[in-house]
Amino acid sequence: MYVAVKGGEAAIENAHSLLADRRRGDRAVPALRLDQIVEQLALGVDRIMAEGSLYDRELAGLALKQSRGDMIEAIFLVRAYRTTLPRFGYTRPLDTAAMAIDRRVSATYKDLPGGQLLGPTFDYTHRLLDPALAGDELAKAPAQREADPAPMPRVSDLLGDEGLIEADGAVPAGKPVADITREPLEFPLERDARLQALARGDEGFLLALAYSTQRGYARTHPVVGEIRIGEAELELDVPELDFPVPLGTIRVTECQMVNQFKGSAKVPPQFTRGYGLVFGQSERKAMAMALCDRALRASEFGEDIVAPAQDEEFVISHADNVQATGFVEHLKLPHYVDFQAELDLVRRMRTEFESGLGEDERREAAE
Amino acid sequence: MHGNRTGAKPESEMRRQMMAVLAHAPSSRLAGLWRDAGFDVAAEPVRGPETGLVTVRGRIGGGGAAFNVGEATVTRATVRLASGEVGHSYALGRDQDKARIAATIDALWQKPELRPRLEDLILSPLRLERDVNAARRAAEVAATKVDFFTMVRGED
Numbered sequence: 001m002y003v004a005v006k007g008g009e010a011a012i013e014n015a016h017s018l019l020a021d022r023r024r025g026d027r028a029v030p031a032l033r034l035d036q037i038v039e040q041l042a043l044g045v046d047r048i049m050a051e052g053s054l055y056d057r058e059l060a061g062l063a064l065k066q067s068r069g070d071m072i073e074a075i076f077l078v079r080a081y082r083t084t085l086p087r088f089g090y091t092r093p094l095d096t097a098a099m100a101i102d103r104r105v106s107a108t109y110k111d112l113p114g115g116q117l118l119g120p121t122f123d124y125t126h127r128l129l130d131p132a133l134a135g136d137e138l139a140k141a142p143a144q145r146e147a148d149p150a151p152m153p154r155v156s157d158l159l160g161d162e163g164l165i166e167a168d169g170a171v172p173a174g175k176p177v178a179d180i181t182r183e184p185l186e187f188p189l190e191r192d193a194r195l196q197a198l199a200r201g202d203e204g205f206l207l208a209l210a211y212s213t214q215r216g217y218a219r220t221h222p223v224v225g226e227i228r229i230g231e232a233e234l235e236l237d238v239p240e241l242d243f244p245v246p247l248g249t250i251r252v253t254e255c256q257m258v259n260q261f262k263g264s265a266k267v268p269p270q271f272t273r274g275y276g277l278v279f280g281q282s283e284r285k286a287m288a289m290a291l292c293d294r295a296l297r298a299s300e301f302g303e304d305i306v307a308p309a310q311d312e313e314f315v316i317s318h319a320d321n322v323q324a325t326g327f328v329e330h331l332k333l334p335h336y337v338d339f340q341a342e343l344d345l346v347r348r349m350r351t352e353f354e355s356g357l358g359e360d361e362r363r364e365a366a367e
Numbered sequence: 368m369h370g371n372r373t374g375a376k377p378e379s380e381m382r383r384q385m386m387a388v389l390a391h392a393p394s395s396r397l398a399g400l401w402r403d404a405g406f407d408v409a410a411e412p413v414r415g416p417e418t419g420l421v422t423v424r425g426r427i428g429g430g431g432a433a434f435n436v437g438e439a440t441v442t443r444a445t446v447r448l449a450s451g452e453v454g455h456s457y458a459l460g461r462d463q464d465k466a467r468i469a470a471t472i473d474a475l476w477q478k479p480e481l482r483p484r485l486e487d488l489i490l491s492p493l494r495l496e497r498d499v500n501a502a503r504r505a506a507e508v509a510a511t512k513v514d515f516f517t518m519v520r521g522e523d
Contacts, residue, residue, distance in 0.1 A: 087438075093425055169427030179422065
């Protein structure tokens with residue numbers, strides 16, 4: 001027998017207006033404007049865009065405000081919003097070699113063409129809380145210096161010229177580009193599908209897995225070939241125009257991880273690579289993505305799969321924080337009937353246990 | 368990056384560059400310049416403005432096979448002038464006014480006699496502001512460039 005139970009409508013409505021009230025907080029404090037969030041909490045906004053898998057700063061800022069700063073809730077809101085929009089197409093692949101650079105560092109070469117540009121980084125700060133930021137102190141205008149107009153080749157291309165590093169990744173020829181938002185995941189995945197899943201994967205989860213590879217669970221001996229952050233141009237092919245239409249620029253973070261050698265009877269030893277590309281400014285995520293990408297290529301290189309970070313189905317199936325939160329949080333929804341059935345079951349087991357207890361003890365004594 | 372694309376007709380390359388200027392323009396700035404330029408034009412909407420998604424692609428390793436990174440909002444519009452020219456616009460974001468104005472400018476641009484005025488009153492200021500901004504950002508980033516120097520230690 002199935003019995004539908006209704007109720008709680010008034011409670012839900014009141015809970016939502018209570019949420020709205022608590023979200024607004026003390027009315028004596030001015031409400032946050034979206035431009036304040038977008039400008040001053042920019043990296044939080046970037047994370048929502050990356051894991052929400054939707055590049056739109058203002059929407060991400062709105063989501064952050066609506067979620068009271070809960071990142072995963074904000075990511076969920078953005079994911080839900082994107083399903084309401086029509087799709088115009090796939091852009092041409094962005095050219096990260098040509099991006100307008102905000103930051104570019106390499107741990108493999110000190111003197112590389114274009115140089116090491118620290119950009120707006122937390123690195124080398126002392127991680128001391130700055131009481132001045134509690135107020136509205138005017139920030140000093142940043143220093144300027146004549147920019148070098150020379151191009152900044154990707155570090156992987158420098159090593160590639162000597163043949164000491166594997167080429168940029170290929171997938172089997174003629175295969176259409178995988179799109180995990182359109183087709184269900186089928187393991188094993190090609191690297192393109194894996195990278196798409198990692199690009200929207202949870203930063204914390206990927207960070208932990210990346211860390212595990214450094215601690216010996218699938219060691220890959222990595223070093224950062226290059227991290228670059230900057231604005232890349234987007235172009236879209238459309239039927240009404242005979243040229244790719246420019247859409248503007250998006251900020252992305254790219255990480256080229258260089259890992260230790262592989263070779264075979266046919267291929268001479270060379271460095272292997274992991275790749276990370278993330279919306280916004282997020283080098284922690286891009287680095288974690290690159291480390292996971294490399295670890296997940298274990299079978300491609302004939303490495304033993306011994307650690308969680310190498311297990312594609314494990315990593316990719318659990319990297320999405322919207323899916324994860326949905327399944328974990330559904331446990332708080334009413335399970336009254338299931339629980340009633342389980343109560344009955346445990347009572348019956350208890351009765352059987354208690355009535356059988358005497359017999360078992362007698363048998364043990366006899367033995 | 369652009370400029371020397373092979374195979375592009377000069378006319379469509381010029382149009383592409385003009386559309387790039389419009390796509391990059393901040394909405395309020397474009398609206399202000401458009402209003403001040405005072406073009407008396409009736410553009411009939413053909414499509415949109417409508418907001419949708421594009422899937423952004425990257426390349427494995429930076430230059431390898433394509434993969435999908437995520438999506439981005441894009442707004443597009445198509446308009447037709449009474450004289451028949453059809454203008455299109457596409458730009459990141461959700462600004463429908465910007466899309467409508469940019470499509471109208473694209474339609475007007477197809478009348479060669481209007482190009483100098485469009486260039487002077489709208490395109491050139493936008494291009495200049497974008498260049499100034501880009502140069503300032505590049506100079507600020509350049510100031511964070513590391514100059515390595517070697518400390519001479521010991522005696523030889």
